[in-house]
Amino acid sequence: MDAGEGKVCPSQVLRSRGIHKIDVLILSHAHHDHIGGVQGLVHSMQVKKLYVNASTYEKIMSLDLSGVESLVVVSxxxxxxxxxxxxxxxxxxxxxxxxxxxxxxxxxxxxxxxxxxxxxxxxxxxxxxxxxxxxxxxxxxxxxxxxxxxxxxxxxxxxxxxxxxxxxxxxxxxxxxxxxxxxxxxxxxxxxxxxxxxxxxxxxxxxxxxxxxxxxxxxxxxxxxxxxxxxxx
CATH class of the missing domain: 3.60.15.10 (Ribonuclease Z/Hydroxyacylglutathione hydrolase-like)
Structure with a gap:
């Protein structure tokens, strides 16, 4: 749930816990402290499904999300x-x-x-x-x-x-x-x-x-x- 930007990429934390792929990633809303780390996360870790709302989709649609197998806009x-x-x-x-x-x-x-x-x-x-x-x-x-x-x-x-x-x-x-x-x-x-x-x-x-x-x-x-x-x- 969410992937804010910080000094450490979320993928580094997950890998340190033995997690090397994500089945479901959900982004709550289109604020940087909740989605700012998503680019780095999906570049370094496989994400099967990414769930967003329409506003968040507009914010991230220009990013390279090639690491995401399926993106779902939830209405x-x-x-x-x-x-x-x-x-x-x-x-x-x-x-x-x-x-x-x-x-x-x-x-x-x-x-x-x-x-x-x-x-x-x-x-x-x-x-x-x-x-x-x-x-x-x-x-x-x-x-x-x-x-x-x-x-x-x-x-x-x-x-x-x-x-x-x-x-x-x-x-x-x-x-x-x-x-x-x-x-x-x-x-x-x-x-x-x-x-x-x-x-x-x-x-x-x-x-x-x-x-x-x-x-x-x-x-x-x-x-x-x-x-x-x-x-x-």
Missing amino acids: EPVSLNFMDTLQLDIIPLVGPFSNVDPNDDTLIVKMDYADDIGYFLGDLSKGMIDVLLSRFHDPSKKIAFIKTPHHGSKTSLSKRLYEDYGLTYAVTSHGTRYSFPNADVIDVIRANHISHFSTYENGEIEMVYKKSKLKIETFLSMSPLLKRILLVR
């Missing part, structure tokens, strides 16, 4: 099933003000595995998060985890998301710019006893299922030996 929800145990729903959303705020012209990914549901929410705004929950989420089901929307921005603070669905984990990708995550977001996370992990504080974050139970593993909490193995693999 209706798409369900992908893997080994009868994992389902990914790719949900295209377009907010009423998406011409002003491209964050609301996006693909959201809902993951359903081992009776757990999780959401990768891109930079979605509060209003569109509430639309997503109303239209696509069964209110009787808990949410195991979320990729915190918009790096923990206050504009994406839907208290309904954090308070009403028994959320267990929130994972935030952020640096030090813009003072992310917002203090109000952190307050809501703490008030609802949600376990919070951030890339700034925890480094690389992995969600791992062991015996159908979700566990969070972070690079900065690993043993020095395991860190060395991952870094030199």
